[in-house]
Amino acid sequence: MRIAIVLFDRFTALDAVGPYETLGRLPGAETVFVAERTGPVRSDTGALALTADRSLSEVPDPDLVVVPGGPGQSAQMENGALLDWLRTADRTTTWTTSVCTGSLLLAAAGLLRGRRATSHWLALDALKPYGAEPTGERVVSDGKYVTAAGVSAGIDMGLTLVGRIAGDDHARAVQLLTEYDPQPPYDAGSPEKAPAHLVAELRAGSRFTLT
């Protein structure tokens, strides 16, 4: 199974690395990081670059596509080269997936029309103009389209898909290998659980500078 993980300037690194670390452990997986141009692609903080080993045009027919999100997603919403590639790749995929605001790129490519999908909680409403039906679940499947909520949700999506593709036992083995037995020291990982003032600060963009 050929897995293409898409990179673009100012993506969020964990959006891409969570699915990589899980889906990349599928038996026979051939994972490739792709971008418009090969070479290092900077993530949103500017402190980290991941290498795109292949250009989009070199990988026209992956079996599984992962589109991460991040602050850089908005600059890609009218990038014809990327959106065309997503539409073309989608013709051959058995799974077309996203993490975080990556779903907005799938939506902009016209792939989520009439489908249930999710995104980062701050971006859920932005799915609607593209005809997608936003839901607040962490991992949302609608046919072959699987979207995950913000950032860390890509790990849960990856394990879910490993289970569907290679069976529960292999997914459990990947979970054990990555010691994914989460014990967050706080319980503030969703807008329903976090203190209201923090939800308001993130909505206002006043706590973090997301470049």
Place this chain on the structure above:
Amino acid sequence: MRIAIVLFDRFTALDAVGPYETLGRLPGAETVFVAERTGPVRSDTGALALTADRSLSEVPDPDLVVVPGGPGQSAQMENGALLDWLRTADRTTTWTTSVCTGSLLLAAAGLLRGRRATSHWLALDALKPYGAEPTGERVVSDGKYVTAAGVSAGIDMGLTLVGRIAGDDHARAVQLLTEYDPQPPYDAGSPEKAPAHLVAELRAGSRFTLT
């Protein structure tokens, strides 16, 4: 706060990216990926490279060090350049940390002697010859030394440290930003919880080829 995240050939990507995505959101954080030589450093699957923007010698006095693990750790256990750098950096750090088998590198540098520490569950016993006291907890603090269990545990460690450094509110905000509300589809993330046959397969190295 200057955060140095160490890369070496065949590290496990999520070990490094979990702490990066959390600690890198500290107010005033200046995160830098370092390695013996600058440039792309390949992770364990071979499918992903992260860029080291600075060489070890260019960053002699970080405030916080993160050492990831991975199959490549064993080849570093007698790498004088890396171990010397760890010892030197440790003189100025306020926190010296590791994820997964990265703790074995801290141990080999002599930094965990007489200290409680953890590692990937498959590698816990390997801490003992270095005078460290292995524990099965997910995040272990002993003074300024904070070690995390395997791979994904670096996210929990990162959030824990963000709370200690910048306060609970900021840690909760980082958790909310990264939507870290884990909902694993299975409950097999530790050797106590996973089916015994999978634990045995991972111990025998028969399911995954870790290069």
